[in-house]
Amino acid sequence: MLKLFKKHHFNPYIFIACMVIPFCYGNIALTDTEETSKSKPTATYSNPYFKGTKEERDAQVKKIAELFGVDCNFCHNEELTVFTEEGEKSKLMMRASVALGVDCDYCHIDLKHHKENEQQARRMFELCEIMGTECNFCHAGKDKLTVKGEKSKTAFLTRAWPTEGTKQCLQCHIEKKQFALNFYGWQVLNAMKGLKGM
Ligand code: HEC
Ligand code: HEC
Ligand code: HEC
Ligand code: HEC
Structure with missing residues (x-):
C-alpha cells in the first residue's frame, strides 16, 4: 500500500x-x-543635477565641496536626511544649474566670491521670487530659451529690465502667478490683437 x-x-x-x-x-x-x-540611498540618488555612474556622481559631489572649501556636513548629514540652510539653498541652486545647463562654478568662484554674472544671476533669482517661476520657465539648457523665455527677452529689452527691474512687469502681470495677465494686461493683449486684425 x-x-x-x-x-x-x-x-x-x-x-x-x-x-x-x-x-x-x-x-x-x-x-x-x-x-x-x-x-x-535611493531617495538621495535622484537629484537631476547629478549624472552618470556612481563614480561620476561622487566626483561631482566632491567638486562642490572643493569649490566651496567646506566639509560635506556644511550642507547635509551623511544619510542625506537633514539639510542645513546652505543645503536647502543648494537644492534650489541645483535646479537653477540644470535649467541653465551649467555647473556651480559657472557663477561661483568660492563660497564668498562670484563670477561677473553675479548681478544678472541675482536679478534672475529675484524675478523668479516675484513672479513665482523657476528658471526652467524660461531656460531650457545651455544657451537655450523656452518660448516664454523668448517673450521675456523682448520684454527685458523694451522695458530696460536690467536697470528698471521686475516690479514694472506687475503693471500687466500678476505677482506670483507665473506671468498670468492682470486686467490691464488683458486690455493690452486685446489692443494688440486689434492692431493685428485678429
Ligand atoms: C554646498 C552644499 C553641499 C556640499 C558641500 C555637499 N553636498 Fe552632497 N548634496 C547637496 C545637495 C543639495 C544634494 C541633493 C539633495 C536632494 O536633491 O535631495 C546633495 C546630494 C548628495 C548625494 C546624492 C547624489 C545624487 O546622485 O543624487 C550624495 C551621495 C552626496 N550629496 C554626498 C556628499 C558628500 C560625500 C559630500 C562631501 C564630499 C557632499 N555631498 C557635499 C549639497 C551638498
Ligand atoms: C546662475 C548662477 C549660479 C549658479 C549656477 C549657482 N549659484 Fe549658488 N548662488 C548664486 C548667487 C547669485 C548666490 C547669492 C545670492 C543668494 O544667496 O541667493 C548664490 C548663493 C549660494 C549659496 C549660499 C551661500 C551663502 O553665502 O550662504 C550656496 C550654498 C550656493 N549658492 C550653492 C550653489 C551650488 C551647490 C550650486 C551648483 C549646484 C550653485 N550654487 C550654482 C548663483 C549661482
Ligand atoms: C521670465 C524668464 C526668465 C526666467 C524665469 C529666468 N531667466 Fe535667466 N534669462 C532670461 C533671458 C530672456 C535671458 C537673456 C538671454 C539672452 O540674452 O540670450 C536670461 C539670461 C540669464 C543669464 C545670463 C546668460 C547666461 O546664460 O549666462 C543667467 C546667468 C540667467 N539668465 C540665470 C537665470 C537663473 C539662475 C534663473 C532662475 C533663478 C533664471 N535665469 C530665470 C529669462 C529668464
Ligand atoms: C504693458 C503690459 C505689459 C508689461 C509691462 C509686461 N508685459 Fe509681459 N506680456 C504682456 C502681454 C499682453 C502678454 C501676452 C501676449 C503675448 O504672449 O505675447 C505678455 C506675455 C509675457 C510672457 C509670456 C507669458 C506666457 O505665459 O506665455 C512673458 C514671459 C512676459 N510677458 C514677460 C514679461 C516681463 C519679464 C516683463 C517685465 C520686464 C513684462 N512681461 C512686462 C504685457 C506686458
Whole structure:
C-alpha cells in the first residue's frame, strides 16, 4: 500500500519540484535587486543635477565641496536626511544649474566670491521670487530659451529690465502667478490683437 502510494506520487513530486525551484530562484534574484537598490540611498540618488555612474556622481559631489572649501556636513548629514540652510539653498541652486545647463562654478568662484554674472544671476533669482517661476520657465539648457523665455527677452529689452527691474512687469502681470495677465494686461493683449486684425 505504502509502496503504491509512493510510486503514484513520484511523478507529481518531480512536477511540483520543477514548478517550485524556478520560483525560488526567481525570488532570490528579486531580493538581490531589492537589496542593491536599498544599499544605494535611493531617495538621495535622484537629484537631476547629478549624472552618470556612481563614480561620476561622487566626483561631482566632491567638486562642490572643493569649490566651496567646506566639509560635506556644511550642507547635509551623511544619510542625506537633514539639510542645513546652505543645503536647502543648494537644492534650489541645483535646479537653477540644470535649467541653465551649467555647473556651480559657472557663477561661483568660492563660497564668498562670484563670477561677473553675479548681478544678472541675482536679478534672475529675484524675478523668479516675484513672479513665482523657476528658471526652467524660461531656460531650457545651455544657451537655450523656452518660448516664454523668448517673450521675456523682448520684454527685458523694451522695458530696460536690467536697470528698471521686475516690479514694472506687475503693471500687466500678476505677482506670483507665473506671468498670468492682470486686467490691464488683458486690455493690452486685446489692443494688440486689434492692431493685428485678429
Ligand atoms: C554646498 C552644499 C553641499 C556640499 C558641500 C555637499 N553636498 Fe552632497 N548634496 C547637496 C545637495 C543639495 C544634494 C541633493 C539633495 C536632494 O536633491 O535631495 C546633495 C546630494 C548628495 C548625494 C546624492 C547624489 C545624487 O546622485 O543624487 C550624495 C551621495 C552626496 N550629496 C554626498 C556628499 C558628500 C560625500 C559630500 C562631501 C564630499 C557632499 N555631498 C557635499 C549639497 C551638498
Ligand atoms: C546662475 C548662477 C549660479 C549658479 C549656477 C549657482 N549659484 Fe549658488 N548662488 C548664486 C548667487 C547669485 C548666490 C547669492 C545670492 C543668494 O544667496 O541667493 C548664490 C548663493 C549660494 C549659496 C549660499 C551661500 C551663502 O553665502 O550662504 C550656496 C550654498 C550656493 N549658492 C550653492 C550653489 C551650488 C551647490 C550650486 C551648483 C549646484 C550653485 N550654487 C550654482 C548663483 C549661482
Ligand atoms: C521670465 C524668464 C526668465 C526666467 C524665469 C529666468 N531667466 Fe535667466 N534669462 C532670461 C533671458 C530672456 C535671458 C537673456 C538671454 C539672452 O540674452 O540670450 C536670461 C539670461 C540669464 C543669464 C545670463 C546668460 C547666461 O546664460 O549666462 C543667467 C546667468 C540667467 N539668465 C540665470 C537665470 C537663473 C539662475 C534663473 C532662475 C533663478 C533664471 N535665469 C530665470 C529669462 C529668464
Ligand atoms: C504693458 C503690459 C505689459 C508689461 C509691462 C509686461 N508685459 Fe509681459 N506680456 C504682456 C502681454 C499682453 C502678454 C501676452 C501676449 C503675448 O504672449 O505675447 C505678455 C506675455 C509675457 C510672457 C509670456 C507669458 C506666457 O505665459 O506665455 C512673458 C514671459 C512676459 N510677458 C514677460 C514679461 C516681463 C519679464 C516683463 C517685465 C520686464 C513684462 N512681461 C512686462 C504685457 C506686458
